[in-house]
Each structure stands twice: as C-alpha cells, then as structure tokens.
Amino acid sequence: MRLQEAVKLIISYFKQARIKAIKHVVRHDEEYFRLRARLDDVILDVREYWAGGELRLYGYQMLVNDRPVLRYNNAPHHPEVGTFPHHKHVEGRVKELREPSLRAFLNEVKALLGV
Numbered sequence: 001m002r003l004q005e006a007v008k009l010i011i012s013y014f015k016q017a018r019i020k021a022i023k024h025v026v027r028h029d030e031e032y033f034r035l036r037a038r039l040d041d042v043i044l045d046v047r048e049y050w051a052g053g054e055l056r057l058y059g060y061q062m063l064v065n066d067r068p069v070l071r072y073n074n075a076p077h078h079p080e081v082g083t084f085p086h087h088k089h090v091e092g093r094v095k096e097l098r099e100p101s102l103r104a105f106l107n108e109v110k111a112l113l114g115v
Helices: 002-013 102-113
Strands: 018-027 030-039 042-051 054-064 067-073 087-090 093-096
Touching: 002 018, 002 030, 002 042, 002 102, 042 102, 054 102, 067 102
Parallel strands: none
Antiparallel strands: 018 030, 030 042, 042 054, 054 067, 067 087, 087 093
C-alpha cells in the first residue's frame, strides 16, 4: 500500500514525526490517502491518488505556525508554468517543479528547516 510507503519515507526523514492518516480509500486498482505529519510547529500534509499503478494527483504542503510555506501539486491551474501541470508554491510564489515527488518535497522541507 502506498500509504505505508509514504509513512515510512516521512519517518526516514523526520524520526520525531507524529503521523495520522486522515483518509485512506482502496478499491480495485485505485488508492487515495491523506495524511498529516506533525513536527512541533511544522505540519506536513500529504495526499496522493493512485490509479492503475500511476500517481495521478498529488498535493504536498508544509505549514509553519499554520502558515503555508511550501506546496507541491499537479492541479492544472497554472498553465504559464513550464512544467505544467506540476508546480510548487514557495512563500506565495508559483514556480516550476522539475522533480514532482514526495521525496523531493521532503528534501526541500529538510533544507528549509535547516536540518
């Protein structure tokens, strides 16, 4: 299950993370999950929708003191971005997202936190 893989990956980056599955649905060849990882005053929200073994939709968000600092997603609402539909929001600015993955997101979170 993809949810368990995501949890293991987050813990490999942040051993102190307290993780809670908010929603998890599996049917036929589809899986959707949303989870929340807490790291003191930092919250990581992760959601993925898989179908036929392919990641179709994703959204990863880092909140610091309830303020969005970093978001990755593939919602098709920024066609001006060269990596459309993949993009990231950094401090309110939309940027290209060349490596759309949970691992890349966690690497950027770690860099932003300076750990």
